[in-house]
Amino acid sequence: MDLLGAQISQLRTTLGESPGAKKVLVVYAHQSAGSFNASAKDAAVEVLTAQGCTVEVSDLYAVKFKATATAEDITAEVKNPEHFRYAEETRLAWEEGTLADDIKEEQRKLTEADLIIFQFPMYWFTVPGIMKGWIDRVLTSGYAYTQEKRYSQGLFKDKKAMLSFTTGSNESMFSATGINGDMNVTLWPLQNGILHYCGFQVLAPQIFWAPSHVDAEARGAMLKAWRTRLQGLLGEAPLSFTPSDSFDGDKGFQLKPEVQEKHEGREFGLTVGTHQGKRLPPNSQIRAGV
Amino acid sequence: MDLLGAQISQLRTTLGESPGAKKVLVVYAHQSAGSFNASAKDAAVEVLTAQGCTVEVSDLYAVKFKATATAEDITAEVKNPEHFRYAEETRLAWEEGTLADDIKEEQRKLTEADLIIFQFPMYWFTVPGIMKGWIDRVLTSGYAYTQEKRYSQGLFKDKKAMLSFTTGSNESMFSATGINGDMNVTLWPLQNGILHYCGFQVLAPQIFWAPSHVDAEARGAMLKAWRTRLQGLLGEAPLSFTPSDSFDGDKGFQLKPEVQEKHEGREFGLTVGTHQGKRLPPNSQIRAGV
Numbered sequence: 001m002d003l004l005g006a007q008i009s010q011l012r013t014t015l016g017e018s019p020g021a022k023k024v025l026v027v028y029a030h031q032s033a034g035s036f037n038a039s040a041k042d043a044a045v046e047v048l049t050a051q052g053c054t055v056e057v058s059d060l061y062a063v064k065f066k067a068t069a070t071a072e073d074i075t076a077e078v079k080n081p082e083h084f085r086y087a088e089e090t091r092l093a094w095e096e097g098t099l100a101d102d103i104k105e106e107q108r109k110l111t112e113a114d115l116i117i118f119q120f121p122m123y124w125f126t127v128p129g130i131m132k133g134w135i136d137r138v139l140t141s142g143y144a145y146t147q148e149k150r151y152s153q154g155l156f157k158d159k160k161a162m163l164s165f166t167t168g169s170n171e172s173m174f175s176a177t178g179i180n181g182d183m184n185v186t187l188w189p190l191q192n193g194i195l196h197y198c199g200f201q202v203l204a205p206q207i208f209w210a211p212s213h214v215d216a217e218a219r220g221a222m223l224k225a226w227r228t229r230l231q232g233l234l235g236e237a238p239l240s241f242t243p244s245d246s247f248d249g250d251k252g253f254q255l256k257p258e259v260q261e262k263h264e265g266r267e268f269g270l271t272v273g274t275h276q277g278k279r280l281p282p283n284s285q286i287r288a289g290v
Numbered sequence: 291m292d293l294l295g296a297q298i299s300q301l302r303t304t305l306g307e308s309p310g311a312k313k314v315l316v317v318y319a320h321q322s323a324g325s326f327n328a329s330a331k332d333a334a335v336e337v338l339t340a341q342g343c344t345v346e347v348s349d350l351y352a353v354k355f356k357a358t359a360t361a362e363d364i365t366a367e368v369k370n371p372e373h374f375r376y377a378e379e380t381r382l383a384w385e386e387g388t389l390a391d392d393i394k395e396e397q398r399k400l401t402e403a404d405l406i407i408f409q410f411p412m413y414w415f416t417v418p419g420i421m422k423g424w425i426d427r428v429l430t431s432g433y434a435y436t437q438e439k440r441y442s443q444g445l446f447k448d449k450k451a452m453l454s455f456t457t458g459s460n461e462s463m464f465s466a467t468g469i470n471g472d473m474n475v476t477l478w479p480l481q482n483g484i485l486h487y488c489g490f491q492v493l494a495p496q497i498f499w500a501p502s503h504v505d506a507e508a509r510g511a512m513l514k515a516w517r518t519r520l521q522g523l524l525g526e527a528p529l530s531f532t533p534s535d536s537f538d539g540d541k542g543f544q545l546k547p548e549v550q551e552k553h554e555g556r557e558f559g560l561t562v563g564t565h566q567g568k569r570l571p572p573n574s575q576i577r578a579g580v
Binding site: 031034035061064065067068069070071082083084085086087123124126127128129130132133135136137168169170171172173175176177178179180181182185186188189190192193197212242244247251252254255260269272273274275276277278279280282 | 321322325351354355357372373374375376413417418419420422423429458459461465466467468469470471472475476478480482483487502534541542543544545550559561562563564565568569570
């Protein structure tokens with residue numbers, strides 16, 4: 001533990017928190033307190049709090065979270081108004097402390113958190129617009145990633161993150177022989193391209209398959225299973241991704257020849273994305289240890 | 291051509307449009323008129339207009355397009371305020387003509403269009419929040435899809451749509467041996483789950499690989515190639531997806547046994563998503579006819 005870490009730990013103890021207490025941020029996107037997503041969020045807050053965790057919730061619709069990446073996200077003058085480039089301008093603003101207050105507040109919560117849970121209904125095979133806005137605006141260049149610090153060298157490698165979501169379609173539709181296609185493919189851009197990109201240890205997603213298609217009893221069973229999982233969530237092993245040093249930064253971040261050779265005879269590719277033209281490793285975006 | 295189609299065609303002729311004239315909608319998301327994305331959008335407007343097309347542009351940042359799916363999208367009283375369900379409430383509002391004016395206006399443009407081009411910088415492996423907001427809000431249940439009319443039976447099967455976007459990473463990083471993983475995987479949820487889901491014939495994406503990493507001359511060459519492609523765009527064959535009737539709606543929309551059997555001996559799966567546990571068909575989300 002570095003000096004700053006030790007000081008934060010001491011401060012937490014002074015404030016009455018136990019040294020091992022974890023902080024959790026739930027980024028939550030549903031319009032209605034009567035929804036299944038609200039119940040899933042409430043279950044996470046309740047079970048994790050009972051375990052001694054400090055849980056904060058960012059209720060995006062309740063705070064009317066701004067979902068658009070604009071120059072208003074910078075409170076100072078922008079550097080290049082003729083050719084405004086969001087990633088560059090916000091990186092500078094982050095360095096200078098001139099990001100908009102709502103972004104600063106979300107970054108404070110994220111910085112303090114050991115685990116982030118994204119709770120949402122899947123809209124069009126991904127997160128709703130309001131949650132994409134959170135991702136676009138809060139995961140600022142410099143703060144959440146740099147060219148050097150990303151993927152397994154990412155800035156948030158000591159944090160965990162996971163997706164917890166409801167679908168509109170049944171599980172069979174999201175299989176490798178189903179009309180929507182393999183859910184592992186749908187999850188790759190989210191789990192690799194956002195969460196793992198920032199370095200997060202990605203916990204297996206919690207997928208609530210089509211709760212609106214089943215009765216109240218079945219929905220209750222889904223929530224009960226989630227509560228059970230939440231008990232051990234912080235101890236779970238994360239999903240597997242290929243270590244960054246398997247890729248050669250001087251050669252377009254391609255797999256190094258020695259890594260390719262090592263895997264040449266194997267049946268499956270390394271991951272859903274870096275599949276090397278082989279069959280996809282089954283369920284690698286859904287279960288840990290596969 | 292059905293009766294309504296004939297009447298519309300006649301009306302267009304009366305209005306001075308040539309019978310074969312196509313209507314194009316460009317849904318455009320960049321903050322700056324000085325950007326590469328703006329140039330790509332301008333090129334589309336110019337080349338397609340010169341061909342006799344009528345081109346409309348939805349400039350999402352310019353109109354401060356609302357990116358969040360909320361009860362305010364319905365101008366009448368919502369049916370179930372205790373448990374607000376966006377898809378159901380907006381479907382009813384669409385039926386009753388009580389959707390918000392900005393949604394109605396985008397739906398008018400979309401209804402009239404023969405081709406929709408989404409022009410955007412890729413943010414976090416997908417569209418920016420503001421464009422996701424357009425997708426969430428404009429592609430209303432009932433208007434853009436129903437349980438019966440989706441995928442190759444989709445409501446927009448007589449229209450074409452395509453993604454045109456810039457990346458921050460180089461092409462090699464988005465290969466099947468690259469650190470970001472195969473671009474075909476990243477495109478699947480967007481092209482299958484949104485565009486093809488609504489029935490659109492999906493034209494091959496126009497991918498501008500990392501224009502910010504190259505000099506002005508190379509960027510100019512990218513735009514020139516795009517202008518050349520635009521000349522023949524409306525005549526291009528679309529990407530291939532599996533016909534809806536290959537799936538059994540009574541059995542969880544799984545591939546029918548006879549379709550599975552027919553493809554049993556083949557090396558590659560049917561698509562990136564419905565890959566049947568086989569190797570992914572190379573570049574099926576990037577090039578037509580593969």
